[in-house]
Amino acid sequence: MNKQLKDLKSNYEEQNTPIELEQMIAGFKKRRSARRFYYNSIISIVALMLMFLTSLNISPVLAANMAKIPGFEPIVSALTITKDDSLHKADITVPKVIGTSKEIVALNAKFEKEGKELYKQFALDAKVVHDGHVGIESDYIVKTEKTNLLSFGQYTVNTVASSSTTMKYTSIDPQKQMIITLPSLFKDKAYVNRISLYIEEQMKKEMAKEHTDKTYWVKTGKPEDDLFEAFTKIKKNQNFYINKKNHLVISFDKYEVGPGAMGIVEFEIPTKVINDLLLPNKYIK
Incomplete structure (x- = not known):
């Protein structure tokens, strides 16, 4: 000692x-x-x-x-x-x-x-x-x-x-x-739409892959879209953490954006997607 x-x-x-x-x-x-x-x-x-x-x-x-x-x-x-x-x-x-x-x-x-x-x-x-x-x-x-x-x-x-x-x-x-709260990282509320659009795009890309087992409640223009309430945007205080790479990770609980089989779903947000919206800080890089 x-x-x-x-x-x-x-x-x-x-x-x-x-x-x-x-x-x-x-x-x-x-x-x-x-x-x-x-x-x-x-x-x-x-x-x-x-x-x-x-x-x-x-x-x-x-x-x-x-x-x-x-x-x-x-x-x-x-x-x-x-x-x-x-x-x-x-x-x-x-x-x-x-x-x-x-x-x-x-x-x-x-x-x-x-x-x-x-x-x-x-x-x-x-x-x-x-x-x-x-x-x-x-x-x-x-x-x-x-x-x-x-x-x-x-x-x-x-x-x-x-x-x-x-x-x-x-x-x-x-x-x-x-x-550290999600709103405290950004200049204004614009982050909500920016992050939401990125996540929606990633959901559609994952579902479009061949032999995928991913299913998200997001509009794809198909008849089954009417069977669920589609994801449109994250909450102002959406669940999140900052990973070891200092990247923002958005998290959704089971059933929040997809069927139960999807479990807890997370999306890492590239800093370049949100960089212009961030307040000066040492947390997100």
């Missing part, structure tokens, strides 16, 4: 914060295994989850210092809760972003609230479908991690009779401790 880490550990112990530094470091390396709990009772899980989610708060000084150390991830899992029996299975990981700004604090509070709601709904479903299969899995995937950019997705797979999958992306600037 280098001197910087030793100093932080010493400062941390003096502050008497609620989480041991050693546990946090281990959690960064083995996120799922270090914070997994097993319980038999739904009631005990809910009670303990509420206790942990309200008590897992990192000291502001420690969090700020840790974020400056090379090698420390700016995101850690606050808690993973697992319930697994023959019929009902829940595996929910709530992410916690390191930061002390109002935006980051509010973001973490939002994640905690969503985690509670997911488990609450699972418990209700398990009670109603007590003799059937019920499952919920939620976790996060880091897409890009750079000095000035963190993009990660939170996926949720909900199984009650059938299966549904959603993915929600979040992008932040760890240095400025601020959330």
Whole structure:
């Protein structure tokens, strides 16, 4: 352990914060295994989850210092809760972003609230479908991690009779401790039509390929166009992330722009397509 880490550990112990530094470091390396709990009772899980989610708060000084150390991830899992029996299975990981700004604090509070709601709904479903299969899995995937950019997705797979999958992306600037939204990247609303036209063109190209299995709900001039509500444009705050190449990636959930078999659909937007619409930034290149 280098001197910087030793100093932080010493400062941390003096502050008497609620989480041991050693546990946090281990959690960064083995996120799922270090914070997994097993319980038999739904009631005990809910009670303990509420206790942990309200008590897992990192000291502001420690969090700020840790974020400056090379090698420390700016995101850690606050808690993973697992319930697994023959019929009902829940595996929910709530992410916690390191930061002390109002935006980051509010973001973490939002994640905690969503985690509670997911488990609450699972418990209700398990009670109603007590003799059937019920499952919920939620976790996060880091897409890009750079000095000035963190993009990660939170996926949720909900199984009650059938299966549904959603993915929600979040992008932040760890240095400025601020959330990056889609509108914040552009000069004005012109990006909505520009990106939409590009995506529609790509959909048609993919569907026109020989032996393709791609199907999108986009107008092609064929009779079957009347069978679905066609994609026309993205939302102002469409789900997105920024990949390792610093390219914008637009994401659509299952059933959003095509049949369920298409699953979650993503389109990487070449920067040359939107370059003249971008505000000066270091995120999209």
